[in-house]
Amino acid sequence: DTGVSQDPRHKITKRGQNVTFRCDPISEHNRLYWYRQTLGQGPEFLTYFQNEAQLEKSRLLSDRFSAERPKGSFSTLEIQRTEQGDSAMYLCASSATSGRASEQFFGPGTRLTVL
């Protein structure tokens, strides 16, 4: 078990460009979450998958954001036409059990800077 991994760790892009991030969860985990974290804030929920099904999406997730988990394993988060306000740390987490007390295991995050 190598933990949750995210790629890339850092991304610098120009406003208007598209970016895609990848998350590889712990292999036996069926739940996968994406969060956004800005300086001085806690993680803000973006979206959640159970296996390949996207079950919840935050109102924070505008039409420019899309996430997939095609085979119920890794997930991608794409941001189209990036804006400076998209600059943040994007965190991925996964969990195994189905209960409310499930511990989430977080990846190291992808730091996005939009110039």
Place this chain on the structure above:
Amino acid sequence: AQSVTQLGSHVSVSEGALVLLRCNYSSSVPPYLFWYVQYPNQGLQLLLKYTTGATLVKGINGFEAEFKKSETSFHLTKPSAHMSDAAEYFCAVGPSGGSYIPTFGRGTSLIVHP
């Protein structure tokens, strides 16, 4: 609806002193409560969690937290701070209402002085 309030965005202590990080929550159902730690440029790591049963919960690295229903609090403590404890700490309340999404507080930055 649920929410978390962490009092104090920064807490500064001397090495060897007591650490107290405050967390108050609001939840419409019996809460599940979590404390996570985040070191620079890393993801969050679970310190401890409360689900049911014993209200004093012990976690990793010598931290513990006590669930007080009457005060809707879940404060994090450690008897003696180490320099390595310097990090960001997040309190979270577990999901409810059919959702599996916890709600995180804004975090408290712990600064440890030699």
